[in-house]
Every structure is written in structure tokens, then in C-alpha cells.
Amino acid sequence: MSTSAFLRCGKTLVVFDGPRRLSWHASAPGDYVPTALWPSPAQAAEVMDHLSSGGCLLVLIEQERISVPMYAEEAERLPPDVAARATLTSDGVVSELHLPVLDWMPAALRERGLRFLENSTRLLRQEPGLLLPHLIVEEPPHDLGNLRFARLRTPRPFADDRLAPVTDHLFTSDTTTGITATVDPAAVLCPSAGVVAAVRTWETTP
Numbered sequence: 001m002s003t004s005a006f007l008r009c010g011k012t013l014v015v016f017d018g019p020r021r022l023s024w025h026a027s028a029p030g031d032y033v034p035t036a037l038w039p040s041p042a043q044a045a046e047v048m049d050h051l052s053s054g055g056c057l058l059v060l061i062e063q064e065r066i067s068v069p070m071y072a073e074e075a076e077r078l079p080p081d082v083a084a085r086a087t088l089t090s091d092g093v094v095s096e097l098h099l100p101v102l103d104w105m106p107a108a109l110r111e112r113g114l115r116f117l118e119n120s121t122r123l124l125r126q127e128p129g130l131l132l133p134h135l136i137v138e139e140p141p142h143d144l145g146n147l148r149f150a151r152l153r154t155p156r157p158f159a160d161d162r163l164a165p166v167t168d169h170l171f172t173s174d175t176t177t178g179i180t181a182t183v184d185p186a187a188v189l190c191p192s193a194g195v196v197a198a199v200r201t202w203e204t205t206p
Contacts, residue, residue: 005038006047009058013050017102017113018062022082034074037082037099044104056146059102061117066099109147116149124153128165 005020006013023036039047051057075088075095087098101117102110116138123136138149 012056012058013047014058014060015047016060016062018060018066019068020062021066021099022068022097032074033077034070034082034097035079037085039104047104048106051144051147054146057148059105059113059147059149061101061113061120061149061151064101064117064121066101068097068099070095070097109144112141113149117151120151128168129153130165131170 003020004016005023006015008014021038022034023038024032025035027033047057072090072093072095075090075097078088078097082097085099085103089096089098102113105113120136124132132153134153136151136153140148
């Protein structure tokens with residue numbers, strides 16, 4: 001599996017806006033050094049040129065906050081240009097590099113992506129996890145339809161106690177008709193907030 005920050009799927013450029021953006025180099029067995037942060041200004045310009053020329057762009061947001069854990073000695077070897085673009089916290093043993101989400105996009109597009117992130121966060125908070133797909137996708141917008149934002153969810157192991165919120169959500173007694181109504185999961189996943197479920201997922205169901 002690729003760990004690159006981007007890949008091409010036919011005419012579509014897929015960007016992983018998450019920890020993959022930080023590149024590492026193994027200077028020796030077991031010794032890893034952070035080397036660069038994707039994208040450079042030139043790389044960001046290439047992505048925007050691809051989009052403006054009609055190419056498709058799918059941006060996968062992996063986290064609300066991009067945090068990359070590392071040992072303190074690894075953090076000390078961060079290139080200055082990487083350190084300048086991020087915030088570093090440390091307890092002296094383990095450090096975390098915090099990267100701004102979508103900071104490489106123009107302001108208007110970044111605002112759209114952050115709005116999707118907020119809406120998807122609300123969806124994740126409100127709906128039982130078992131009813132949600134591993135990939136949540138932004139509804140097609142009225143403009144720039146060749147750009148879509150999506151959010152990857154980390155699969156969790158199945159456990160019996162995860163079924164209780166699902167059954168509570170799916171079945172509600174209708175005392176008027178005496179019929180047990182089921183909630184259509186597709187309807188649940190298509191709120192007015194601008195988030196829909198993908199027909200296909202990008203991760204393997206556990």
C-alpha cells in the first residue's frame with residue numbers, strides 16, 4: 001500500500017491530507033528522519049493547475065487535526081521549512097507535529113473543505129458507527145464539480161456492545177399504527193449538511 005501524499009487514478013488526482021504529507025527517510029536501519037512536508041509551493045501549484053484545467057481532484061481528509069507522533073530526537077531533526085509550517089509539542093520523550101488541515105489550498109476552497117469537515121464531524125457524532133461507511137463523501141457542489149472532499153474513517157473491530165445504538169437507531173415503535181418503522185440508512189446518510197455516503201468504500205470492511 002502506498003504511503004505517498006497523493007496518487008493518480010486515471011484522470012483523477014487523489015490527495016491524502018493527513019500524516020502522509022510528512023515524508024521520512026531511513027538514514028540507517030531503524031533510524032528515520034523527517035525530510036519534507038507535502039506540498040511544496042510548486043507541488044501545490046501543480047495540483048491547482050490540474051484542477052483548473054478540468055482534471056478531477058479528490059481530497060481525502062483523514063483527521064480533524066493532523067498530528068504526527070515522533071520521538072523527540074526525530075523532531076529535533078525536522079527541516080527548518082517543515083518546522084515553520086507546523087506546530088510542535090513535546091514532553092521531552094515523544095513529540096507531536098501538528099499540521100494545519102488543507103493549508104495548501106486557496107482560501108475559498110479550503111473554507112469549503114473545512115465546512116465539509118465540520119459537517120462530517122457532526123454526522124460521525126450523531127450516527128451509530130456501524131451504520132456509517134468507511135468513506136464519507138461531500139455532495140456534488142453546484143460549481144467546481146471536479147473537486148470533491150471525502151473523509152476516511154478508521155475501521156473498528158466489531159463488538160456486541162456496538163449493536164445497541166444501532167438497534168435503538170433503526171427501530172422505533174409507532175404506537176399510532178402499531179408498525180415498527182425502520183430508518184433508511186441511505187436517508188440517514190444524506191443530510192442537508194452536504195455529506196453523503198459513498199457507494200464504494202476505500203477501505204476494507206473489518
